[in-house]
Amino acid sequence: MKTFELTRATDGAQAIASAAKSKTAQQGADIRFIAGGTTLIDLMKLNVETPQKLVDVTRLPLDKIDNLPDGGLSIGAMVRNSDLAHHPLVQKNYRVLSEAILSGATVQLRNMATTGGNLLQRTRCMYFRDTAMPCNKREPGSGCAAITGLNRGLAILGTSEHCIATNPSDMNVALAALEATIHIRGPKGERSVPIADFHLLPGNTPHRETVLEPGDLITHVTLPPPAPGSRSLYIKLRDRASYEFALASAAVVVTNSGGKITRARVALGGIGTKPWRSPEAEAELTNQSASEEVFRRAAEVALRNAKPQSQNGFKVELAKRCLVYALKAATQAA
Amino acid sequence: MADPKETVSSSPRRPPEGAIPVKLKVNGKDYDLRIDPRTTLLDCLREHLHLTGSKKGCDHGQCGACTVHINGRRMNSCLIFAAMHEDDEITTIEGLGQPENLHPMQAAFLSHDAYQCGYCTSGQIMSATALLKEPCGPADADVKECMSGNICRCGAYPNIVAAIQSVRQNKEKSA
Numbered sequence: 001m002k003t004f005e006l007t008r009a010t011d012g013a014q015a016i017a018s019a020a021k022s023k024t025a026q027q028g029a030d031i032r033f034i035a036g037g038t039t040l041i042d043l044m045k046l047n048v049e050t051p052q053k054l055v056d057v058t059r060l061p062l063d064k065i066d067n068l069p070d071g072g073l074s075i076g077a078m079v080r081n082s083d084l085a086h087h088p089l090v091q092k093n094y095r096v097l098s099e100a101i102l103s104g105a106t107v108q109l110r111n112m113a114t115t116g117g118n119l120l121q122r123t124r125c126m127y128f129r130d131t132a133m134p135c136n137k138r139e140p141g142s143g144c145a146a147i148t149g150l151n152r153g154l155a156i157l158g159t160s161e162h163c164i165a166t167n168p169s170d171m172n173v174a175l176a177a178l179e180a181t182i183h184i185r186g187p188k189g190e191r192s193v194p195i196a197d198f199h200l201l202p203g204n205t206p207h208r209e210t211v212l213e214p215g216d217l218i219t220h221v222t223l224p225p226p227a228p229g230s231r232s233l234y235i236k237l238r239d240r241a242s243y244e245f246a247l248a249s250a251a252v253v254v255t256n257s258g259g260k261i262t263r264a265r266v267a268l269g270g271i272g273t274k275p276w277r278s279p280e281a282e283a284e285l286t287n288q289s290a291s292e293e294v295f296r297r298a299a300e301v302a303l304r305n306a307k308p309q310s311q312n313g314f315k316v317e318l319a320k321r322c323l324v325y326a327l328k329a330a331t332q333a334a
Numbered sequence: 335m336a337d338p339k340e341t342v343s344s345s346p347r348r349p350p351e352g353a354i355p356v357k358l359k360v361n362g363k364d365y366d367l368r369i370d371p372r373t374t375l376l377d378c379l380r381e382h383l384h385l386t387g388s389k390k391g392c393d394h395g396q397c398g399a400c401t402v403h404i405n406g407r408r409m410n411s412c413l414i415f416a417a418m419h420e421d422d423e424i425t426t427i428e429g430l431g432q433p434e435n436l437h438p439m440q441a442a443f444l445s446h447d448a449y450q451c452g453y454c455t456s457g458q459i460m461s462a463t464a465l466l467k468e469p470c471g472p473a474d475a476d477v478k479e480c481m482s483g484n485i486c487r488c489g490a491y492p493n494i495v496a497a498i499q500s501v502r503q504n505k506e507k508s509a
Binding site for chain 2: 001003004005006008034037038041042045054056058082086105106107108109111112241242243
């Protein structure tokens, strides 16, 4: 591991001013915020991340979960994944979020990982993690070893000829289906970004993963009030029953009114280069009967643009079945 | 064993360049250290405080052999910089029980033969004791899920689950 200077931020403004001096907030940033460390320290040990300065933000007062006046929820960036998943309001109103978080990693890692950090979780693509291999995300212009290599776990939606890395987060998929908003404080003030716009597609710049600029600090995430009468859940398919990343997952929030779907939110995980919201599937479901035929049609449109690689063609059908299964479960009589 | 408030040099030979002062509280004892900021909590415990019960398996948060408690919650000490945990209460397997005064979970691992080579055992026990206070369901399957962050390459899993369940049941009876 390359050596670095460690400072502890005592207030947000100071943290932002420190990090604003970084050349980038994306891959290769020379100044990084550090919170749970579960991704960053791992990547620093691999020399994939080599920051010269770390700003410890764990003592900033961003660790609260609060009710919002509109009935929504505010989640501090420093709230640990365990605390978020087990919070009574999350379990009651945003079950999909609790289930998604608890399906990922282990208790130890969830005790460490934070909301802000999970939003910035990095891909598990083995070529990204191996500095001996070419990777456009890690080293722009070096090529993509995954496209001609081991790509079984990688993405089939949102890929480019430069990168097919999967966004590995479960939490992000639930947040996409819940239409979360990411709140950011930066050198130029505060702004809010819908989660759909927060993560970037790889395109020609796979090293740019989010809209964050130097000094930008995620302060909290807000969720809109739960849709009346809706049910939400998360289904995750993987190679083993626990402690494994998704091959395909589905987060659904569905309102079923007497057998008719009046509102649907659908996001898929394990298959996209970013948390994959599917407005196409949502449109296919809305005002239709809650039937397997309709669910299958929604799954077909959600995967219509899938572009499988040499080893992950199975994900197309797997993701469809995952979504159909999730929709059936979410619309079954309680 | 270090005395309370002992100052421990980060290297017996010469202090490394860029070392920073760090105060840690481990198993109720205060330590004043000078360590490289790259030092993980695991390396700090083992190499500087000579608390070698916490083990290094994968060093990437995947195996759980390094599990310790920070403010009562279990975490992977290999993915933590020691310098970020001033003011926190750190507990290792050495702080849980001693040979003459075992924690009930340690005793249960003995009586259920819940290990073979023993390398993962301290991490398993640190996870298992934390689990007692976590929202974990009653079934064996729930315990297995909650223990999935601790790998045992010998495959002692059935006895590990049995040991944990016996402690939970005894706790229930005495409650």
